[in-house]
Amino acid sequence: MIMPETKDSSTTSAAGSTASAGADIKSPLVTDKGNTTISENVVAKLAGIAAREVPGVFGMGNAARRAFDTLTDRIPGSQTNVSGGVSVEKGEKQTAIDLTIVVEYGSSIVDVAEAIRRNVIRAVEQGTGLQVVEVNIDVTDVHLPDDDNDDQKKQDESTSLS
Numbered sequence: 001m002i003m004p005e006t007k008d009s010s011t012t013s014a015a016g017s018t019a020s021a022g023a024d025i026k027s028p029l030v031t032d033k034g035n036t037t038i039s040e041n042v043v044a045k046l047a048g049i050a051a052r053e054v055p056g057v058f059g060m061g062n063a064a065r066r067a068f069d070t071l072t073d074r075i076p077g078s079q080t081n082v083s084g085g086v087s088v089e090k091g092e093k094q095t096a097i098d099l100t101i102v103v104e105y106g107s108s109i110v111d112v113a114e115a116i117r118r119n120v121i122r123a124v125e126q127g128t129g130l131q132v133v134e135v136n137i138d139v140t141d142v143h144l145p146d147d148d149n150d151d152q153k154k155q156d157e158s159t160s161l162s
Contacts, residue, residue, distance in 0.1 A: 050123035056107030058143035060085030
């Protein structure tokens with residue numbers, strides 16, 4: 001992940017140029033009348049929601065994260081963790097986002113990844129005013145239709161044993 005600009009603007013991007021240009025970026029968050037600070041958690045939630053909206057995305061996060069989310073979804077009154085599978089680095093005016101996803105079998109991974117990038121960039125930039133410098137996507141699995149049938153059979157067997 002490329003580190004977004006920081007206050008000292010001394011980091012170097014992957015292209016080798018100094019991020020001092022980050023100080024020249026106009027932002028609605030930094031004004032003469034005051035600054036607005038947005039938490040990384042807010043950016044992660046917006047990115048997670050935007051990524052899940054894309055057709056072909058089955059789930060987000062690694063296997064352990066998805067298993068934990070499945071358990072917590074069964075608890076009455078619990079909230080869905082929309083930022084699971086999302087990692088954010090944020091500066092004053094810019095942010096970089098890493099996503100871990102599982103795609104549906106039959107979906108084009110390239111098309112899904114591009115749609116996620118477009119949706120996440122739009123949602124985060126419109127929602128926060130931060131400039132999204134990059135969205136990295138790690139596809140960790142492909143969800144097969146048979147996986148749902150196997151899960152349903154296991155659930156039916158455990159219910160009938162009770």
